Amino acid sequence: MSSSLQLEQFLPYRLSLLSNMVSRSIAQHYQEKHGLSTTQWRVIAVLRQFSSLTATQLVERTAMDKVAIHRAVRGLIERGLLLRREASNDRRRQWLSLSEEGIALHSQVAPKAIEYEQQLLSCLGDTERAQLEQIISQLTEHASQLEQQWLQETAEPDQGSPSDLPQSSVNIAGE
Amino acid sequence: MSSSLQLEQFLPYRLSLLSNMVSRSIAQHYQEKHGLSTTQWRVIAVLRQFSSLTATQLVERTAMDKVAIHRAVRGLIERGLLLRREASNDRRRQWLSLSEEGIALHSQVAPKAIEYEQQLLSCLGDTERAQLEQIISQLTEHASQLEQQWLQETAEPDQGSPSDLPQSSVNIAGE
DNA sequence: CCATAATAGTTTCAACTGTAACTAACCGCA
DNA sequence: TGCGGTTAGTTACAGTTGAAACTATTATGG
Numbered sequence: 146m147s148s149s150l151q152l153e154q155f156l157p158y159r160l161s162l163l164s165n166m167v168s169r170s171i172a173q174h175y176q177e178k179h180g181l182s183t184t185q186w187r188v189i190a191v192l193r194q195f196s197s198l199t200a201t202q203l204v205e206r207t208a209m210d211k212v213a214i215h216r217a218v219r220g221l222i223e224r225g226l227l228l229r230r231e232a233s234n235d236r237r238r239q240w241l242s243l244s245e246e247g248i249a250l251h252s253q254v255a256p257k258a259i260e261y262e263q264q265l266l267s268c269l270g271d272t273e274r275a276q277l278e279q280i281i282s283q284l285t286e287h288a289s290q291l292e293q294q295w296l297q298e299t300a301e302p303d304q305g306s307p308s309d310l311p312q313s314s315v316n317i318a319g320e
Numbered sequence: 321m322s323s324s325l326q327l328e329q330f331l332p333y334r335l336s337l338l339s340n341m342v343s344r345s346i347a348q349h350y351q352e353k354h355g356l357s358t359t360q361w362r363v364i365a366v367l368r369q370f371s372s373l374t375a376t377q378l379v380e381r382t383a384m385d386k387v388a389i390h391r392a393v394r395g396l397i398e399r400g401l402l403l404r405r406e407a408s409n410d411r412r413r414q415w416l417s418l419s420e421e422g423i424a425l426h427s428q429v430a431p432k433a434i435e436y437e438q439q440l441l442s443c444l445g446d447t448e449r450a451q452l453e454q455i456i457s458q459l460t461e462h463a464s465q466l467e468q469q470w471l472q473e474t475a476e477p478d479q480g481s482p483s484d485l486p487q488s489s490v491n492i493a494g495e
Numbered sequence: 496c497c498a499t500a501a502t503a504g505t506t507t508c509a510a511c512t513g514t515a516a517c518t519a520a521c522c523g524c525a
Numbered sequence: 526t527g528c529g530g531t532t533a534g535t536t537a538c539a540g541t542t543g544a545a546a547c548t549a550t551t552a553t554g555g
Contacts, residue, residue, distance in 0.1 A: 152365050152381070156437050157342045159456055162383055164339035166463045167332045170470045182541090190327050201503060206327070208337055212543065215505065237503040237550050261470070262331055268462040269455065276451045280444065281334050287443040288341045295345045295436065357511090376533060387513065390535065412520050412533040501552070511542070522531075 171261050175254050184209055184217040186254065189226070189243065193251045197242040199232070226250060346436050350429050359384055359392040361429065364401070364418065368426045372417040374407070401425055 152158050168183070175181045181189070187207045192198060195206070200218060204211050218241060221227040226247035232238035243251065266274055327333050343358070350356045356364070362382045367373060370381070375393060379386050393416060396402040401422035407413035418426065441449055 151369055152362065155433070156441065156452075156456075157339075157346055157433075158362075159460065160335070160339045161343055163456060163460045163463060164332075164335045166460065166467055168336055170463065170467045171332055173470055187327065187333075194326055199503080208340075210543070211504075212506090216541090219505095235503085235551070239504085258330070258332075261466070264466055265459065265463060266331065268458050273451070273455055273458075276448070277331075277455050280448055280452050280455075281331075281338060283443050283448075284440065285334065285338045285341065288338060288345065288440060291436070291439055292341055292345045295348055374533080385513070386534075387536090391511090394535095410521070410533085414534085496555105498555090499553080501550105503550080504548085506547070507545085509542100509544095512540085513538105514540100515536105515538090517536070518534085520531105520533080523529095525527095 167265065171258055174257050174261075179250060179254060181250075181254070182217060182220070184213045185221055188214065188217050188221065188241075189247060189251050190255070192227070192241060192243050193248070193255070197240045199238045199240060201238075203241070221247070342440065346433055349432050349436075354425060354429060356425075356429070357392060357395070359388045360396055363389065363392050363396065363416075364422060364426050365430070367402070367416060367418050368423070368430070372415045374413045374415060376413075378416070396422070 172183055172186075175186050184207070187209065188203055191203060191206050195202075198206070200211065200214055203214050203218070207214065209217075218227060218229075222229055224246075226244055228242050228244050229239050232240055269277065347358055347361075350361050359382070362384065363378055366378060366381050370377075373381070375386065375389055378389050378393070382389065384392075393402060393404075397404055399421075401419055403417050403419050404414050407415055444452065
């Protein structure tokens with residue numbers, strides 16, 4: 146029983162700390178030097194890979210919600226970093242792609258991001274990196290399933306069993 | 321060279337995805353069932369451990385900024401979940417502690433959080449869990465150092481060497 | 496075909512968040 | 526004692542965020 150946790154021991158909390166720190170570090174760079182939000186940078190990164198996507202496809206690929214994508218895209222278009230043209234077969238859709246300037250910006254920022262990743266990982270050996278990759282994949286997939294479950298549990302409208310699954314009577318947790 | 325990354329391969333992005341998923345799952349529960357924000361829940365969790373802390377100590381222990389803590393605390397006091405009394409020796413400070421109701425609430429939420437952590441980790445073997453713990457610790461410490469560095473780099477007001485450390489000329493990155 | 500539903504993108508609004516400024520209390524040293 | 530500097534907590538404000546409503550267009554099925 147690894148019950149009786151403290152906040153500092155609690156995996157979700159530690160993950161959140163780490164992730165925030167990492168995000169802040171990189172965001173620092175592209176925000177202050179290039180005036181990009183995180184969402185905007187993600188849009189650019191994804192469009193560099195896929196050349197041309199619709200907003201909905203961006204939503205799928207970046208795991209951000211459509212309002213966020215909309216706003217990011219609007220800002221990028223205003224700055225001339227993105228091009229937009231209507232899809233010929235469906236006038237609701239519009240294809241988005243990087244402009245020359247967008248590509249140029251990407252090639253300024255991407256190396257920095259990669260550099261950061263390298264530096265971050267430099268504290269791990271090759272084996273550890275492989276383990277990390279593997280573990281994150283597993284956790285992500287599993288967490289995605291759990292999210293569904295927990296979402297439904299919460300959504301249940303009636304009494305049923307408010308606190309079934311009597312669980313360790315213990316101490317803490319965060320996040 | 322692990323250059324030429326795609327967003328889905330980029331560690332900071334993957335970390336962010338995982339962390340958000342995990343946070344959302346748990347937050348789901350204490351937000352919808354108990355009307356607690358993440359910060360509020362963290363405050364409760366920490367105060368359950370330490371019985372009595374000042375706001376400043378909470379800031380240190382939760383890694384959230386003082387305005388966030390202030391607002392969380394105010395909300396909790398209004399709901400009668402927290403007690404506040406002025407420190408005798410320093411009238412600026414005030415000791416915060418859980419009320420009976422606060423403790424009761426904690427004992428409703430904590431098991432759920434622990435249960436979630438258990439479920440999440442159930443997709444890993446014992447070895448993997450140990451590795452994960454270890455790697456996260458290392459990364460967190462290292463990331464904390466890097467954050468300082470990158471912060472300074474950005475803050476540098478002059479030209480100096482805008483892009484020293486010529487790095488892989490490559491492809492992508494997110495976040 | 497027309498009516499209904501679904502989808503893509505956009506707008507609105509209210510809540511949340513962080514930065515910076517502010518107030519009150521303490522500290523230290525002359 | 527009293528004045529600059531520091532610290533604890535609070536407030537104000539401006540920017541960001543997400544849920545839900547809305548518009549325009551396309552798909553469906555009777």
